[in-house]
Amino acid sequence: MTSASKARFRIGFVFALIAIALASRSWLLSQPTDKDTPLQPKLSADFDPLLAQVERIRPLHIAKRPNRDGDWLERFPEGGQTFAQYVQSRNQKPLHADFQGIDIQPLGEFDETQLRILDRTSEFMGHFFGVTVKTLPAQPLGEIPETAKRLRHDTPQVLTTWILDDVLKPRHRPDAIATIALVTTDLWPGNLNWVFGQASINDRIGVWSLHRNGDPRLSDEAFRLCLRRTLKTAMHETGHMLGIPHCVAGECCMNGSASREESDRQPLEFCQECQPKIWWTCDADPVQRLQALTEFCDREGLSTEATFFKREWYAIRK
Template sequence: MTILCRPFSLTVFTLSLILTCSFASCISKEPADTNDPAYFNAIDGNDIPLTVPEAGDWRYSHNEKRQHLDAYKKSNPVRQGPNHSTIYLMPVGDFTDLQQAALKQVREYVEIFFQMRTVLLPAVTDSIATVVASREHDGHTQLLASYLLDSLLKGKCPSDGIALLALSAKDLYPKDSWNYVFGLASYTKRVGVSSIYRLQDEHLDTTNYKTCLRRLANISSHEIGHMFSIHHCVYASCVMNGSNGLRETDRSPLRLCSECQKKLFWNIAYNNRRRLKQLADFCKNNGLQHDWQIFKADQDAI
């Protein structure tokens, strides 16, 4: 298991995926069409420059190197192949009807984002984890993230899965000395776990549904992007920017910057224009106005 610690405040920490894993069974030959100069020349100018990081921001305390496209290609990134071509999302625990609706919409978003078949699996119980690997913290139950990763999810990734991301209804923690964690992942086992709990400000209702949906879309695409070996972006404002907490997550766009789009396109070789239209339509149809405007600017440019 490989993890990276990210400070959230003086006493609260989160985890992010380390980008060191590849597995031979997910490597396929390079797609025939890995160039779309007209598209990328059109959208390059819409990249949003990064602002100067403030104390507490991810980039303030992390000096990460920029991952250029050539470096990405040489990194032996995780690739889909005939035996690994589906992304799986697994709910863990009991979800309200509204939470289930959000998970279904996030499945749709992930499928659009990666242009790859995405399946929302039936929910599995967290009862065993609640009994043997949990604690009470600030008046609610937290599950031990490493237990979910190493025990509950062990062997659960379907044979055709390239990635399995579990989404817990309950809050998570990585060890007793930490307050909470947003997620934890093992690249060698092709599984990761995150939680909806903090993304909904502890309780989901109609007033914060859109906020929660956007956060789920942001974090799911970010973490699965890591599973495709894309590093944190330090080039422009991007969904792959590192984040120390919800303040930064809410600030980052759902859009991949042009450089990170080139990596994903080189890897998967989808139709850029179709993907862009679907992303814009998703945001417009679900009231994510700011992100719709960002995607629409790319549509106008092409």
């Protein structure tokens, strides 16, 4: 094994373990509560208008591509979840009946460019989930206990579980859909070398780092790459917090990912099975959502994404 392939394997392993932890908890949430309930539940006629909108975007989405060596699904086969199964997993009750808005909590030091990434991520998340996203005043990480910080290859790292339990949990608004901490420092979860982030689905809190998304200060292109990666992580993990497990239906932001390379290959948008989960559980208007996402990506120079969102927007507003 070359040092490059060893590094890829390590990264993949880290991704895999995080995703297993997340997927197993999500999967529990997605199981039918009644043993006698059919695996493919039938939706009531109330869902007909929503399902008609799904049919308009369906032709634009493609089935999941075959796995490449080391891809997530090759290592960890998963069953996925249809829209109807999601509705059933929530006992027909959307999240917006009990919870409103997403809070973003910046923690620690951010330079001007990183603050722009944070600002864009907050705006995009509001459009993507059709909810109010509030960025809370930045807080210092404060006195980090010795057991929650370390140096790895001269890079300072902070323990994710300390941030989740000791810093974020006390700040979580009980009626928030989710509270998300963004940090610029590298993260480690205790038993692995490093992670991009970690979420607690039951507590609906999560933490993600910009540290491994590339240096956005280097060029306009580097800024867009860092923004695209940050958006993907934020949408994927927030999807988990809505109770959405990994997707196997199509090429989708909710696909599991076993490496940076696999993650970079995946789209930012949710597929035709996962997207209606957002419409329904967040009460997001699909047409307004797609218009706002198109305009955002046009403005930020995310041209591939802008083209796709625009095709969906035109298809759905017919």
